[in-house]
Amino acid sequence: MKTRFTEMFGVKYPIVQGGMQWVGRAELVAAVANAGALGFITALTQPTPEDLRTEIARCRELTDQPFGVNLTILPTLKPPPYEEYRNVIIESGIRIVETAGNNPEEHLKHFKAHGIKIIHKCTAVRHSLKAERLGVDAISIDGFECAGHPGEDDIPGLVLIPAAADKVKIPMIASGGFADGRGLVAALALGADGMNMGTRFMCTKESPIHENIKKQIVENDERATDLVNRVLRNTSRVARNSISQEVLGIQSQPETTIADVAHLVSGQRGKVVYETGDKEHGMWTAGMVQGLIHDIPTAKELIDTIIADAERIIQERLHGSLKPA
Numbered sequence: 001m002k003t004r005f006t007e008m009f010g011v012k013y014p015i016v017q018g019g020m021q022w023v024g025r026a027e028l029v030a031a032v033a034n035a036g037a038l039g040f041i042t043a044l045t046q047p048t049p050e051d052l053r054t055e056i057a058r059c060r061e062l063t064d065q066p067f068g069v070n071l072t073i074l075p076t077l078k079p080p081p082y083e084e085y086r087n088v089i090i091e092s093g094i095r096i097v098e099t100a101g102n103n104p105e106e107h108l109k110h111f112k113a114h115g116i117k118i119i120h121k122c123t124a125v126r127h128s129l130k131a132e133r134l135g136v137d138a139i140s141i142d143g144f145e146c147a148g149h150p151g152e153d154d155i156p157g158l159v160l161i162p163a164a165a166d167k168v169k170i171p172m173i174a175s176g177g178f179a180d181g182r183g184l185v186a187a188l189a190l191g192a193d194g195m196n197m198g199t200r201f202m203c204t205k206e207s208p209i210h211e212n213i214k215k216q217i218v219e220n221d222e223r224a225t226d227l228v229n230r231v232l233r234n235t236s237r238v239a240r241n242s243i244s245q246e247v248l249g250i251q252s253q254p255e256t257t258i259a260d261v262a263h264l265v266s267g268q269r270g271k272v273v274y275e276t277g278d279k280e281h282g283m284w285t286a287g288m289v290q291g292l293i294h295d296i297p298t299a300k301e302l303i304d305t306i307i308a309d310a311e312r313i314i315q316e317r318l319h320g321s322l323k324p325a
């Protein structure tokens with residue numbers, strides 16, 4: 001498959017494995033790269049910038065194909081040392097960065113000065129256009145269905161992707177709710193140049209999370225998520241469990257603040273979930289697309305199946321539908 005995305009980023013297939021906190025580690029990213037798609041190591045999963053340097057080196061030992069690093073800019077009281085993470089990305093010779101979470105302006109000029117290509121992930125047409133004006137190379141637009149941070153506008157991909165495609169001129173990948181060949185064809189039909197997946201890649205053999213969580217994703221259907229932290233205007237879509245329900249219970253009360261739920265929403269608890277497989281230990285991220293995930297393939301099996309299915313849909317179903325009866 002050839003699209004503006006594959007041409008710009010030098011990958012075989014227009015498929016991306018976006019940044020995933022605690023999941024976007026070398027073994028998954030390398031497996032995605034070896035299968036012909038574009039994977040991103042998640043910078044902030046590494047406790048220090050030096051750990052990120054080691055993780056990038058480890059990924060290079062596992063693949064000679066292109067891969068990138070995700071730098072998520074979070075609204076937090078105690079920000080991580082972004083500049084140091086950024087320097088490690090540059091010094092390690094990374095050629096592609098996915099920025100997300102907030103305006104990437106502060107980091108852009110540094111990456112650009114080193115010829116690094118930037119995909120900025122956002123959740124609104126206006127933010128895409130702003131990023132385009134700032135000079136990013138491509139946009140990843142995340143619809144309301146997505147795992148993680150869908151923003152506050154609640155526009156699903158079926159509207160958001162073509163609305164963005166009508167205005168954004170640079171290559172764009174569609175994100176949120178994609179899992180299979182049907183999704184890839186839909187993304188292209190809606191005007192995107194490829195698709196990005198998070199939850200689907202969590203549920204692959206190489207994904208470095210506990211088997212129980214992968215099995216839970218297979219068991220869950222499309223209703224098994226909660227939107228927490230809406231009252232804080234920092235909405236997050238997580239897999240529904242006892243903790244997400246407890247958070248929602250607290251947040252249904254008037255005038256709640258982050259302090260009321262801080263003990264429940266800590267990212268460290270989510271990390272323990274992925275490590276131990278105890279799905280009720282904390283909140284963990286997954287999207288509505290759980291309803292389309294029925295197996296735990298290798299990344300290569302997944303990507304090969306997606307491409308084969310997409311080709312079949314285009315050549316047989318869609319092309320066939322043009323023929324006279």
Ligand SMILES: Cc1cc2nc3c(=O)[nH]c(=O)nc-3n(C[C@H](O)[C@H](O)[C@H](O)COP(=O)(O)O)c2cc1C
Nearest residue numbers: 018019020021100146147148176177197198199287
């Ligand atoms: C476990 C998990 C962790 C995530 N962490 C991040 C993150 O740290 N930074 C980021 O930009 N996106 C993060 N995301 C969002 C994904 O990159 C992607 O945009 C999203 O999963 C797309 O929706 P989908 O899950 O329906 O495919 C995360 C997603 C998951 C499933």
